[in-house]
Amino acid sequence: MAKKTYACGIGPSFEVIGGKWKAVILWELRDGRLRFGELKRRVEGASEKVLIQQLRELERDKLITRHVYREVPPRVEYELAEWGHSLNAALAPMADWGEAYAKATGRYPAEPLPEQTVSR
Secondary structure: OOOOOOOOOOHHHHHHHHOOHHHHHHHHHHHHEEEEEHHHHHOOOOOOOHHHHHHHHHHOOOOEEEEEEEEEEEEEEEOOOHHHHHHHHOOOOOOOOHHHHHHHOOOOOOOOOOOOOOOO
């Protein structure tokens, strides 16, 4: 099968972050390695199956690196690869724009859950 070619850089950029959670995963990895469980907690709304699929695609596209530790219980950590770091640098202005847009349209920050009070 022939390699796909592109007329401009937008195509390959959006192809590698095209999954619903890929940009969020990359952004959450910006500060360093995370174990799968921590990543799962941070990427709210993604099912475990979808998160695993997106992580595999990001690894295949050389944006993240997966580290498997042969211990009991097994431990797996993910971190940004060189291409992931450079893509995150490109995503930062997009995140700034999104925050400004969400604030301007009254959708940022997300409403915190009301604290539960205990009656005595």
